[in-house]
Amino acid sequence: MFTVFIVGTAGSGKTTLVNSFAEWLEDNQYDVAIVNLDPAAEYVPYIPDIDIRDIVSARELMRKYKLGPNGSVIAAIDMLAVRAQEIKNQIMDLGANYVLIDTPGQMELFAFRSVGSVLISRLRMDRSAVVFVIDATQAQTPSGYVASMLLALSTQFRFNLPQVNVLNKVDLLDKTTLDQILEWGEETDLLREALLSSETNKLESDLSIRITDVLSAVGTVPKPIPISAKTGEGLDALYRVLHNIYIGGSDYDYLE
Numbered sequence: 001m002f003t004v005f006i007v008g009t010a011g012s013g014k015t016t017l018v019n020s021f022a023e024w025l026e027d028n029q030y031d032v033a034i035v036n037l038d039p040a041a042e043y044v045p046y047i048p049d050i051d052i053r054d055i056v057s058a059r060e061l062m063r064k065y066k067l068g069p070n071g072s073v074i075a076a077i078d079m080l081a082v083r084a085q086e087i088k089n090q091i092m093d094l095g096a097n098y099v100l101i102d103t104p105g106q107m108e109l110f111a112f113r114s115v116g117s118v119l120i121s122r123l124r125m126d127r128s129a130v131v132f133v134i135d136a137t138q139a140q141t142p143s144g145y146v147a148s149m150l151l152a153l154s155t156q157f158r159f160n161l162p163q164v165n166v167l168n169k170v171d172l173l174d175k176t177t178l179d180q181i182l183e184w185g186e187e188t189d190l191l192r193e194a195l196l197s198s199e200t201n202k203l204e205s206d207l208s209i210r211i212t213d214v215l216s217a218v219g220t221v222p223k224p225i226p227i228s229a230k231t232g233e234g235l236d237a238l239y240r241v242l243h244n245i246y247i248g249g250s251d252y253d254y255l256e
């Protein structure tokens with residue numbers, strides 16, 4: 001069993017990706033299960049095998065304890081962490097090869113509170129990975145790109161799991177813009193140049209250059225894989241990278 005946590009900022013396309021990647025896996029004869037861990041999801045396009053809203057619903061907590069939207073998500077995640085073993089048992093009972101886990105819309109309420117990493121460490125299996133979803137439209141400017149990569153790195157430290165970064169919504173970019181973003185991932189010098197010549201104010205570009213230096217000094221931020229959760233473009237490349245992570249852990253335990 002390989003559990004894949006789909007993490008990213010609100011609106012980056014996590015839920016859409018869970019749906020389209022599950023379809024892709026099924027079309028390619030893989031056995032896949034879906035877990036919805038977002039207690040505040042209004043609508044999901046897939047039918048989850050386990051839905052956290054059946055255990056705790058942010059909407060109900062709002063009503064019952066008179067909480068706001070953020071407070072109710074925080075309370076719901078705290079409650080889930082307590083019941084993590086029960087949820088993990090349910091996931092194990094699904095017996096699927098691939099388990100895709102959709103996470104709360106607002107990642108800061110989940111990824112950057114200590115209980116979020118506790119929840120993930122309790123739910124993770126022997127083989128787990130994080131797919132960090134970057135919204136390509138937010139990463140078109142050099143400083144937007146740097147901010148996205150910094151968030152990706154923070155998430156990587158936070159969860160301490162193998163992580164794949166994806167640049168989602170590439171269907172919304174023209175080819176030149178996409179190629180440019182991908183070049184920034186290959187060549188830090190090109191990114192620095194772009195930051196220096198971009199329209200942003202000097203303070204922002206100075207700060208972004210310093211962050212870029214830190215990112216390249218750390219040296220572990222994998223360059224993002226371009227995908228579209230909407231059109232399905234790039235999902236085969238995402239699968240290949242995940243599969244390598246899956247088999248990388250040991251040389252005797254294969255997916256098929």
Ligand SMILES: Nc1nc2c(ncn2[C@@H]2O[C@H](COP(=O)(O)OP(=O)(O)O)[C@@H](O)[C@H]2O)c(=O)[nH]1
Pocket residue numbers: 008009010011012013014015016017105168169170171172227228229230231
């Ligand atoms: N054009 C385009 N839109 C997308 C893509 N992925 C997601 N979206 C849209 O982005 C919005 C937010 O997506 P959602 O999956 O709910 O994001 P989440 O908050 O991260 O779960 C929705 O309107 C989606 O239809 C994509 O690859 N291309």
Ligand SMILES: [Mg+2]
Pocket residue numbers: 014015016038041102103104105
């Ligand atoms: Mg969502």
